Amino acid sequence: MKCPICDKGNLKKGTVKEVMFGTYLGDFPAQICDSCGESYTDQETTRNIEKIAKAKGIWGLGKKTTIAKTGNSLAVRIPKEIASYLHVSEGMEVYIHPDKEKIVIECSKRQGRQQSP
Numbered sequence: 001m002k003c004p005i006c007d008k009g010n011l012k013k014g015t016v017k018e019v020m021f022g023t024y025l026g027d028f029p030a031q032i033c034d035s036c037g038e039s040y041t042d043q044e045t046t047r048n049i050e051k052i053a054k055a056k057g058i059w060g061l062g063k064k065t066t067i068a069k070t071g072n073s074l075a076v077r078i079p080k081e082i083a084s085y086l087h088v089s090e091g092m093e094v095y096i097h098p099d100k101e102k103i104v105i106e107c108s109k110r111q112g113r114q115q116s117p
């Protein structure tokens with residue numbers, strides 16, 4: 001079967017490591033393109049992944065938000081589902097930095113990662 005994304009590679013049976021918002025969900029059977037590396041899971045597997053993501057409380061955490069203006073800065077509204085998942089609250093200090101076209105906000109207290117204080 002040809003890959004529908006790149007139209008060059010062939011799909012081969014393999015396993016894909018499923019990670020959602022940085023949380024590892026497991027290894028799942030998938031068809032993987034030998035050219036671009038795109039992976040495809042069947043409906044049953046996709047439903048299974050969804051079930052695991054829901055059980056871990058991360059399903060649907062990706063959301064649209066609006067940027068507001070506060071004085072000379074901009075403020076990003078953090079949806080309450082994400083705030084409660086990451087245990088962030090008003091007044092908490094977080095570390096913010098760009099990552100190409102992303103804005104990364106690290107909540108050090110929960111993650112305990114290596115980063116500047």
Ligand SMILES: [Zn+2]
Nearest residue numbers: 003006033036
């Ligand atoms: Zn491909």
